[in-house]
Amino acid sequence: MxxxxxxxxxxxxxxxxxxxxxxxxxxxxxxxxxxxxxxxxxxxxxxxxxxxxxxxxxxxxxxxxxxxxxxxxxxxxxxxxxxxxxxxxxxxxxxGNSITTAEHAIALMFALARDLPEADKSTQAGKWEKNRFMGVEVTNKTLGLIGAGNIGSIVADRALGLKMKVVAFDPFLTPERAIEMGVEKATLEELLARADFITLHTPLTDSTRNILSKENLAKTKKGVRIINCARGGLIDEAALKEALDSGHVAGAALDVFVEEPAKESPLFGTPGFISTPHLGASTNxxxxxxxxxxxxxxxxxxxxGGVTNALNMPSLSAEEAPKLKPYMALAEHLGALVGQLEGDAVQAVSIEVEGAAAELNIKPITGAVLAGLMRVYSDTVNMVNAPHLAKERGLDVREVRHDREGDYSTLVRVTVKTAAGQKSVAGTLFANAQPRLVEIFGIKVEADLDGNMLYIVNEDAPGFIGRLGTTLGEAGVNIGTFHLGRRAAGGEAVVLLSVDQPVDVALKPKIYGLPGVKTAKALRF
The missing domain is CATH 3.40.50.720 (NAD(P)-binding Rossmann-like Domain)
Incomplete structure (x- = not known):
């Protein structure tokens, strides 16, 4: 459990x-x-x-x-x-908290527009300073949205309902998605120059850190009001205070700070500044x-085995997992096969799918190939860290889907690039569940990849199988399955056989000593 x-x-x-x-x-x-x-x-x-x-x-x-x-x-x-x-x-x-965070941003926008915190404080002090708190309407104003993802799109929807015009800056926002949202896609420069209100909804990354820097704050429209319910660090807080003090920024509302909990801040006490203690997600x-x-x-x-909302591996729904599981087993075996045969020689890898496999989510298949391939370097590799290890080794990874119909109803092919050229292996599923190798380095061969195996490349000649069987028998190695393939009669042939125990290192020279043997490698799946 x-x-x-x-x-x-x-x-x-x-x-x-x-x-x-x-x-x-x-x-x-x-x-x-x-x-x-x-x-x-x-x-x-x-x-x-x-x-x-x-x-x-x-x-x-x-x-x-x-x-x-x-x-x-x-x-x-x-x-x-x-x-x-x-x-x-x-x-x-x-x-889970998208609506709550979006609503908090809208609430802060209203609070800024009507100076609600100061008006409340003044009224409860018995001052009744009605003329002091002259606010602005949000209707017909322009909202600048920095970040148009899940939360940003909800804010845009609410703002459009308030009859605001919404312009959005987001490098990942497509023109089609902008039309669907009802917003105008803009550059950051355009947004800063036009927005009456700016609200931020982007993660904190190297490219977004201090996106509202001193320089960018200076590019904003005079009298702009700024709201941040996303992440501390998106705004240069010292520069924001200067802009508030000078009157260039009419108001700012922050729910997040660079340092949290924010017990002290140069912004505290600044006229036009509103703060809340990271309440964006704080609703029941x-x-x-x-x-x-x-x-x-x-x-x-x-x-x-379902993977949802993962940040470091492809998503795989619980519904997809059972269907993809045999493909992932096949992919991992193919990756392990080329990894064991080519090892450090691999410079790049291509994963191709065709037939029924081409209709599936290819990312988990790619992850499984890399997990098998990288196992030659680490015994703790899995689908999560395999892409990380592949990147560390400088491997170029490519994915290809084919709509064509081939000899098999479904096929996964793994091609590796080495200094000697390209080599590929391919496999299919029998009865939609059983992984089966069907091609190795251009030679047709049908084999299960399981347990301890022996891979041999030899010249196709009479008597070889008998000599190999005798050699293994004399060494006390029992053969489980025996699979053969060849390019042409008398040409290069491949033997893939499963054995009941790991092949002893001392046996390898004896196999190499057999007439016609070019390569012999022990494999483990």
């Missing part, structure tokens, strides 16, 4: 979902880093919010860990490269939603 640790406070429904799905769960919160390191080794999954820091040291101690699930969007507290290198899937729940509905989502996703992965 898989075992999961919930290390941050989470709605009780999460633990119940784990148990209902056959996953053992412990709810132990508030542990220090050292305490977490001491206990993490016994768990297959770790469910967190924002408090637990999943560092390289924690991952090094998590010898059984397979998945980290973040109940929420941001994963700043997870070392994703270290998790990928360790073969640990990292998931988040990008949709959102807390329940993300807890349910993370538990369901992690349980699907640990029980059924």
């Amino acid at each position: 898989p075992k999961v640790l919930i290390s941050d406070k989470m709605d009780p429904l999460a633990a119940q979902i784990f148990r209902n799905r056959g996953v053992e769960v412990d709810e132990i919160t508030g542990k220090t880093k050292d305490e977490l390191i001491a206990m993490i080794g016994q768990y297959d999954g770790l469910a967190i919010r924002s408090s637990t820091k999943v560092t390289k040291e924690v991952l090094a101690a998590a010898t059984n860990l397979k998945v980290v699930g973040r109940a929420g969007i941001g994963v700043d507290n997870v070392d994703i490269p270290a998790a990928s290198a360790a073969g640990v899937v990292v998931m988040n729940t990008p949709f 509905e959102a807390q329940v939603n993300v807890a349910i989502q993370v538990a369901e996703q992690m349980a699907d992965f640990l029980v059924n």
